[in-house]
Amino acid sequence: MKRRPSLAVDFCGVTFPNPYCLSSSPVGNTYDMVARAFDMGWGGAAFKTIGLDYEVHITHPSPRLNAYSYANTKVVGIQNVEQISDRSTHQNFNDIERLKKNYPKHVVIASIMGLTHSSDWKVLSKRAQEAGADLIECNFSCPQMTVEGTGHKVGQDADLIRTLTEITKSGCTIPVIAKLTPNVADMMPMARGAKAGGADAVSAINTVRAISAVDLDAFVPLPNVGGKGSVSGFSGAAVKPIALRFIAEMASDKRLGIPISAMGGITTWMDAAEFLLLGASTLQVTTAILRYGYRIIDDLTEGLEDYLDDHGFASVEQLIGKALPNVTDPNGLTHRTQAVSVIDDAICVGCGQCYLVCRDGAAQAITMSAERRPVVDEAECFGCLMCKHVCPVDGAVSYKVVPHHLEQYATH
Amino acid sequence: MSTNPETRRATVDLTLQQAIDEAHRCLLCHDAPCSQACPGGTDPAKFIRQIRFRNLKGAARTVLGNNPLGGVCAHVCPTDETCRAACLRTGIDEAIDIDGLQRFAVSYGRSRGLVVLEREDETQRPKVAVIGAGPAGLAAAAQLGRMGHGVTVFEGRAEAGGMLRYGVPESRLPLSALEADVKEITALGVEIRTGTLVDRADAAALLDEGYAAVFVAPGLWKAYTLDVPGVTLDGVDTAVEFLERARGPHDGLAARVRGQNVAVIGGGAVAMDVAHTAHAMGAKKVYAIALEALHELPATRSELEQAHADGVIFKPQCRVTAITGAAGKVAGVVGCETEWIESGRPVPSNARDVEGTHFELRVGVVVQAIGQGPTEVVGRILSRVDRRGKLADVDPMTLESNVKGLYAGGDVVRGPGTVVRAVADGKRAASAIHQFLSENAEVAL
Numbered sequence: 001m002k003r004r005p006s007l008a009v010d011f012c013g014v015t016f017p018n019p020y021c022l023s024s025s026p027v028g029n030t031y032d033m034v035a036r037a038f039d040m041g042w043g044g045a046a047f048k049t050i051g052l053d054y055e056v057h058i059t060h061p062s063p064r065l066n067a068y069s070y071a072n073t074k075v076v077g078i079q080n081v082e083q084i085s086d087r088s089t090h091q092n093f094n095d096i097e098r099l100k101k102n103y104p105k106h107v108v109i110a111s112i113m114g115l116t117h118s119s120d121w122k123v124l125s126k127r128a129q130e131a132g133a134d135l136i137e138c139n140f141s142c143p144q145m146t147v148e149g150t151g152h153k154v155g156q157d158a159d160l161i162r163t164l165t166e167i168t169k170s171g172c173t174i175p176v177i178a179k180l181t182p183n184v185a186d187m188m189p190m191a192r193g194a195k196a197g198g199a200d201a202v203s204a205i206n207t208v209r210a211i212s213a214v215d216l217d218a219f220v221p222l223p224n225v226g227g228k229g230s231v232s233g234f235s236g237a238a239v240k241p242i243a244l245r246f247i248a249e250m251a252s253d254k255r256l257g258i259p260i261s262a263m264g265g266i267t268t269w270m271d272a273a274e275f276l277l278l279g280a281s282t283l284q285v286t287t288a289i290l291r292y293g294y295r296i297i298d299d300l301t302e303g304l305e306d307y308l309d310d311h312g313f314a315s316v317e318q319l320i321g322k323a324l325p326n327v328t329d330p331n332g333l334t335h336r337t338q339a340v341s342v343i344d345d346a347i348c349v350g351c352g353q354c355y356l357v358c359r360d361g362a363a364q365a366i367t368m369s370a371e372r373r374p375v376v377d378e379a380e381c382f383g384c385l386m387c388k389h390v391c392p393v394d395g396a397v398s399y400k401v402v403p404h405h406l407e408q409y410a411t412h
Numbered sequence: 413m414s415t416n417p418e419t420r421r422a423t424v425d426l427t428l429q430q431a432i433d434e435a436h437r438c439l440l441c442h443d444a445p446c447s448q449a450c451p452g453g454t455d456p457a458k459f460i461r462q463i464r465f466r467n468l469k470g471a472a473r474t475v476l477g478n479n480p481l482g483g484v485c486a487h488v489c490p491t492d493e494t495c496r497a498a499c500l501r502t503g504i505d506e507a508i509d510i511d512g513l514q515r516f517a518v519s520y521g522r523s524r525g526l527v528v529l530e531r532e533d534e535t536q537r538p539k540v541a542v543i544g545a546g547p548a549g550l551a552a553a554a555q556l557g558r559m560g561h562g563v564t565v566f567e568g569r570a571e572a573g574g575m576l577r578y579g580v581p582e583s584r585l586p587l588s589a590l591e592a593d594v595k596e597i598t599a600l601g602v603e604i605r606t607g608t609l610v611d612r613a614d615a616a617a618l619l620d621e622g623y624a625a626v627f628v629a630p631g632l633w634k635a636y637t638l639d640v641p642g643v644t645l646d647g648v649d650t651a652v653e654f655l656e657r658a659r660g661p662h663d664g665l666a667a668r669v670r671g672q673n674v675a676v677i678g679g680g681a682v683a684m685d686v687a688h689t690a691h692a693m694g695a696k697k698v699y700a701i702a703l704e705a706l707h708e709l710p711a712t713r714s715e716l717e718q719a720h721a722d723g724v725i726f727k728p729q730c731r732v733t734a735i736t737g738a739a740g741k742v743a744g745v746v747g748c749e750t751e752w753i754e755s756g757r758p759v760p761s762n763a764r765d766v767e768g769t770h771f772e773l774r775v776g777v778v779v780q781a782i783g784q785g786p787t788e789v790v791g792r793i794l795s796r797v798d799r800r801g802k803l804a805d806v807d808p809m810t811l812e813s814n815v816k817g818l819y820a821g822g823d824v825v826r827g828p829g830t831v832v833r834a835v836a837d838g839k840r841a842a843s844a845i846h847q848f849l850s851e852n853a854e855v856a857l
């Protein structure tokens with residue numbers, strides 16, 4: 001039998017059997033849940049964020065979630081108002097201990113959050129290490145903490161990130177990951193702050209502050225909690241493009257130079273491959289599990305193995321950062337060539353959507369023939385490719401690259 | 413969506429999610445072929461797009477605003493031959509379930525109290541008489557009412573609807589769908605005088621009785637019968653009688669059909685309705701005997717699929733030469749095979765018997781579905797109107813007859829046709845009448 005590519009990755013000196021982890025969330029709330037995920041093939045798990053229960057008793061608003069469904073697709077994203085773990089600190093660390101005992105080859109990440117004193121971070125990191133966690137993830141990024149001065153408020157202050165990372169590091173010797181928030185204009189100062197505080201890695205993105213929907217009859221943002229809704233964390237496929245941006249920016253920064261654990265809408269192996277190509281080395285998932293269950297791991301791993309195989313890679317590590325050299329600022333894009341749409345009459349069904357989008361949003365370069373076939377005026381086409389993007393027939397619209405129609409600008 | 417008529421033609425409405433999903437399959441064509449293919453101008457491309465963008469009441473406005481019998485048509489339209497036949501999604505997989513979406517739009521709007529048919533303004537306009545409350549008459553009445561004309565519809569039968577009520581089985585058209593469309597039309601102020609047969613020498617007389625124009629749409633209710641021995645035996649019906657009795661209080665029709673073999677003569681939509689109704693009543697074997705070859709049958713694909721699903725036994729290119737009886741009741745039919753004298757011209761006068769192909773079928777019921785013509789009453793009321801054969805001959809654009817102010821449409825002009833064609837006639841006549849009366853403003857109110 002042909003040898004399959006290896007999905008194992010090294011992350012801060014810890015070997016993951018595959019890069020796929022549960023992210024710190026309801027999907028990794030208890031021993032039983034994480035054990036089932038490990039049994040089904042997940043490589044690691046960031047356990048649901050642990051605080052010190054004797055300081056703050058955590059309860060959650062309810063309903064906790066609202067799904068953003070677009071058109072006929074259900075759950076394109078999820079908004080949540082959930083807090084960190086509501087279980088006892090002892091119970092959580094006890095679960096981590098049992099997990100490491102029963103699943104020594106799987107990776108357990110203890111996600112922690114200090115709630116009232118900065119020294120909490122040290123207490124928690126010490127206990128995480130004692131419980132046997134492989135890594136610690138500092139939750140600097142939950143956008144809906146009801147405890148003042150926690151969550152993403154920390155994550156918007158680079159100095160605070162550095163300080164709290166230092167304190168966390170002072171309680172442990174295992175590697176520490178700083179989990180960053182996308183609710184900033186620029187994540188780089190935060191990532192550098194984490195590194196300056198001794199973080200061994202960063203993870204991103206936590207959820208995006210959002211209102212997913214408004215109840216049109218009750219006039220209340222959703223989820224409607226007792227007649228009110230709020231801005232809170234939004235996740236899932238809808239945020240993936242934003243997540244890819246942050247990962248690419250951090251991975252491209254030569255001075256940062258620490259591993260990145262990526263999350264933000266990963267649902268298929270293709271999403272995973274994109275994050276790996278942009279420099280992430282481990283991957284975390286929640287929303288897709290909320291929607292489909294742990295079983296998606298089969299398709300995430302098998303699909304990624306086949307992809308590696310198709311491209312001749314023996315190990316997933318060869319993929320990491322492979323697209324980074326091709327990421328540039330918009331001003332780094334050439335203006336010497338352009339795309340021109342090419343339509344395959346033989347398979348076109350004649351719906352004319354390409355004609356409509358070209359007419360109303362582009363170059364008016366497409367006309368419809370009497371036989372209901374689109375005809376592209378190559379001299380007018382400026383290569384936005386909206387026609388290709390809306391075409392319902394696979395492969396009916398492609399494009400060719402031609403020298404730029406500079407005369408368009410000279411004559412118009 | 414399934415093309416099986418039994419499932420696709422489910423009388424259960426699509427749910428909101430199903431409708432949204434189906435609307436998302438639509439390619440949203442530019443200059444959409446489905447809309448071009450709708451004889452009634454219902455504009456499916458528009459209402460599907462409205463459903464897609466969650467403009468659900470708007471979708472109902474489009475359907476009923478363009479087609480006052482849009483609720484009915486969503487059940488009875490032969491969409492596989494009109495809008496769905498033109499659907500470009502077939503280039504990818506299957507046509508959009510346009511009838512399902514149309515039913516959804518109409519029932520969504522109605523379930524939320526939406527009234528689409530309203531008077532466009534309060535101007536009093538001349539009164540118009542409509543003869544016949546079938547699809548053509550109802551459509552004309554609705555359009556004229558919207559434009560502010562006082563409309564009186566004279567209907568000889570006890571209820572409005574014409575063939576929709578008395579000729580189409582419940583399985584194809586739930587009575588509730590018809591009643592909902594009729595209710596919206598009467599709510600517009602249109603008066604339907606049921607049980608009022610216009611039986612006078614000349615419909616044009618109505619023009620002298622205060623009606624500024626008359627639209628004659630009485631339909632074709634005289635069923636043609638075979639000219640063969642035994643046609644008067646007990647147990648020989650016409651499709652018109654059979655379907656009307658099936659629709660109403662059965663007066664023992666089902667009991668007479670149950671367990672019997674039934675011979676349906678004819679291969680069109682009406683014959684298939686009879687066959688399906690007989691099957692549903694528990695007939696043992698149902699034969700369909702037609703002059704046409706299978707591929708020439710006038711029934712639509714979905715009607716034929718239904719017949720096959722019911723187990724109807726086709727005897728194509730055959731005719732009945734005699735009906736046999738015992739004690740005055742039908743006992744069987746005798747027939748033979750036929751062929752076309754001149755190939756490619758499937759009309760009765762072109763058929764001839766094939767020697768030595770005699771057959772006999774043992775049946776207890778015979779239903780003749782071989783065509784319909786105007787009744788004698790219709791003949792009288794059209795006495796001054798030019799004819800083409802037995803049908804009224806009118807201007808194809810305006811449907812105006814040679815008698816000024818007298819218009820005619822529906823089956824009495826075109827011969828047996830679909831509901832949506834009759835609706836189209838009603839709309840066309842209404843526009844022409846409105847224009848005529850606007851241009852002749854001196855006509856008395």
